[in-house]
Amino acid sequence: xxxxxxxxxxGFAGFGGSRLKSRGEVSLSDxxxxxxxxxxxxxxxxxxxAAAQGGAAPRTGAADAFSYRLTxxxxxxxxxxxxxxxxxxxxxxxxxxxxxx
Amino acid sequence: MTYSCCLVPxxxxxxxxxxxxxxxxxxxxxxxxxxxxxEMRDLRVQATRMTSVAFAHATALTALALxxxxxxxxxxxxxxxxxxxxxxxxxxADPAAKRVFGTTSEVAEFFAKVFGRNxxxxxxxxxxxxVHFGQRYNNAMWNGLQMIYGDGDGxxxxxxxAGTDVIAHELTHGVTQHSLQxxxxxxxxxxxxSMSDCFGSMFRQxxxxxxxxxxxxxIGADILGPAAxxxxxxxxxxxxxxxxxHCLSPQPTLYAQVRPGMDPHAASGPPNLAFCTAAKxxxxxxxxxxxQIWYAALTGWGARPKTGMKDFAARxxxxxxxxxxxxxxxxAAVDAGWRKVGL
Numbered sequence: 001x002x003x004x005x006x007x008x009x010x011g012f013a014g015f016g017g018s019r020l021k022s023r024g025e026v027s028l029s030d031x032x033x034x035x036x037x038x039x040x041x042x043x044x045x046x047x048x049x050a051a052a053q054g055g056a057a058p059r060t061g062a063a064d065a066f067s068y069r070l071t072x073x074x075x076x077x078x079x080x081x082x083x084x085x086x087x088x089x090x091x092x093x094x095x096x097x098x099x100x101x
Numbered sequence: 102m103t104y105s106c107c108l109v110p111x112x113x114x115x116x117x118x119x120x121x122x123x124x125x126x127x128x129x130x131x132x133x134x135x136x137x138x139x140e141m142r143d144l145r146v147q148a149t150r151m152t153s154v155a156f157a158h159a160t161a162l163t164a165l166a167l168x169x170x171x172x173x174x175x176x177x178x179x180x181x182x183x184x185x186x187x188x189x190x191x192x193x194a195d196p197a198a199k200r201v202f203g204t205t206s207e208v209a210e211f212f213a214k215v216f217g218r219n220x221x222x223x224x225x226x227x228x229x230x231x232v233h234f235g236q237r238y239n240n241a242m243w244n245g246l247q248m249i250y251g252d253g254d255g256x257x258x259x260x261x262x263a264g265t266d267v268i269a270h271e272l273t274h275g276v277t278q279h280s281l282q283x284x285x286x287x288x289x290x291x292x293x294x295s296m297s298d299c300f301g302s303m304f305r306q307x308x309x310x311x312x313x314x315x316x317x318x319x320i321g322a323d324i325l326g327p328a329a330x331x332x333x334x335x336x337x338x339x340x341x342x343x344x345x346x347h348c349l350s351p352q353p354t355l356y357a358q359v360r361p362g363m364d365p366h367a368a369s370g371p372p373n374l375a376f377c378t379a380a381k382x383x384x385x386x387x388x389x390x391x392x393q394i395w396y397a398a399l400t401g402w403g404a405r406p407k408t409g410m411k412d413f414a415a416r417x418x419x420x421x422x423x424x425x426x427x428x429x430x431x432x433a434a435v436d437a438g439w440r441k442v443g444l
Contacts, residue, residue: 011240012267013258013321013337014350014366020257022239063274063285063293063365064242090180098239098257100332100349 002028004039007069008096009082015066015098024095028072035089042070042083068093166225168213171205173198174231176249183247184231197232197262201250204268205230211269211304212276215388216396221275223400228272232262241267243274256328264323265308270301280400281408287361288409291368296399298369299376302340303388313381325349340377343370356410356443371442372410379438383430390431391438394420414439 006024009016016022028036068088071080085093175198176184187193190202205228212218220226229247238251241261248271250261261267274297277283283293298320306316321337334349343352352370353359359368376395380387398416405412418439421432 010364012242013239014364016364017350017367019349062244064240066240098254100257100328
């Protein structure tokens, strides 16, 4: 439940395809309280959450922006949400590493 | 407008607003700023919606300028937009700022001379770009108001301003926003991306004075870094061979392979191949006839955000006949392009 896995997708290059990946992992307990709150809001269907603000959809009119696929393990299995970059805390954004597969 | 807005990341503001080492006054100021930032974001969304309304009703407006101004800002490694203004960017010591200024000006000239369009909105809109966005940031994007360029990580990608097709690609997202207004998901999203690749490639060919046989039809060839090249990749996408092994981001080649929810950068493969095939079948310069048809389909049809690939193919087939009634090879070439991808 504490482990947050992150995949950055999209962008001009189309990250998340078969050859270009951007992945990271953080412990929720290692995040600053404000960042942890922000992630928990993204994962929950609460007012202000990613889902409430359009889910994975980028800002209206935006193109080539990154989105982040955030996954935590819960008692019911893995829970995944996709959030536009501007809603993801920088500590989470900065955890990803771009790689060639 | 929101051009003067400098957006501090929300998480930074949230952290500061709950930092016990700061005074209550300061914490409240940061909390207030979060609210202001939220309202500013709403304003940006509203600005985009305004595009739709203005597009539909503002035919009597006069142009802002006969040719667009080009402004460059430097984010200096932050994600704070737009950054600080770069004075006299055409003579800037910073190569990225100078390059973006020069290429953006050339893209504006391309749209004006080849398609008779005055800037992104057709009304002389100022073309605003920010360079050095973020740290080792592997991306370039259009945020609804301006272009944004990262420096790349120096391994997989180099500076995203190094690609003339990249800059034209981002500017074309602005043109799409001010014309067909395609959504950014599913088939409209794939078409949206394809428009940017088509006009990005056309601009590169126009700048290099290449005909369709001389063109390489590659997207992102100039921004690949040493790690990507060492693995044999020569581009992000290849409009002539979307599934090629040399593509860092391979794409489907057939319309039947496009799936709901697919990344627009993947779904753009079939329409990219259709455009490339049509242009190569006809021969000559891509922007002379096939490019004109694609431009008319993009800009002369009103706002149709839900346009699918079948609709767009039908529209270009129709335009080929009405725009070039005395030249049957044009319509045949467009038809060959779409047939190649199963449409």
